Amino acid sequence: MKLGDGVEQAVHAVAMLAALPDGGLLSAAALAEFHGVSASYLLKHLQSLSRAGIIASEPGPTGGYKIAKSPDAISLLDIVLAVEGPEPAFRCREIRRNGPNPMPDGSFTAPCQINAAMLRAERAYRRELGRVTIAQLAREVEASDDGSIAARGCAFVELHMRPSNRQT
Template sequence: MKLSEGVEAAIHCAALLAGLEEGRTLPASALAEYHGLSPSYLLKHLKLLAAAGVFESVSGPHGGYRLAKSPERISLLDIVIAIEGPRPAFRCAEIRQRGPGALEPSAYRKPCGINAAMLRAEKAWRDELARTRLSDVIAGYQADADPRAIEFGCAFVARHQRP
């Protein structure tokens, strides 16, 4: 399974927004600059996150983005679904029912074993993402990151946040 780069960007943006002071926002341009991403590319994902209720979009001269909920209430699955959508990564097309060896549809009463295995795997990774909170990711980063990276991120947020 391959998730888009947008998922990585979304999680990193969420972690950065968690550092905002109460009621403040960070403009999309600052989020794009911090992560070295195209503003138009990132904006597409920020809008999806806002539509899903993970981020809040604030318009106006002090506008930008902020988390819509506390990091403890945002799971990585919330972010993945906002970016990738709710459909499973594997979609069985029932190709076993095609080709020269295909039988009549009634011969395929049991679900495809490949589909069943893939759905079990999907459930396992989704369950793990649902258990993992944004706050868990942030705590892990703060424990393991180079202090210079943390200091830079905090200073960047302080400089670019809007009232």
């Protein structure tokens, strides 16, 4: 299974927003700069995350993005579904019914066994992504960080964070 680059960018952006102090915002441009990615491409995914209620945006020249709910309540599955959509990765087109000598209707009464196996794998994949939260990932990074990762992020946030104009 191949997920688009937007999933990685979205997960990192959400993780960074989750680490902001209360009332802090980061612009799409700042998030893109920190991760070295295209601002316009990242913006598309930030909008999807906002529509899904994972992050919130404040419009205007001094606006930006912030986390919309607790990092403990945001799973990797939430982010994948926001960016990639809810459709399963494998979509059976029933090609077994095609070909030069098609079988009569009714020959294939059970669901395709290939489709059934792929959907079982999809459920397992989604179940595992649903178990991993942004908060859990942050704790894992913190446990393995010698301080340099945190220092890099804090220095960047100090330069680029904007205050929110809204009460949360």
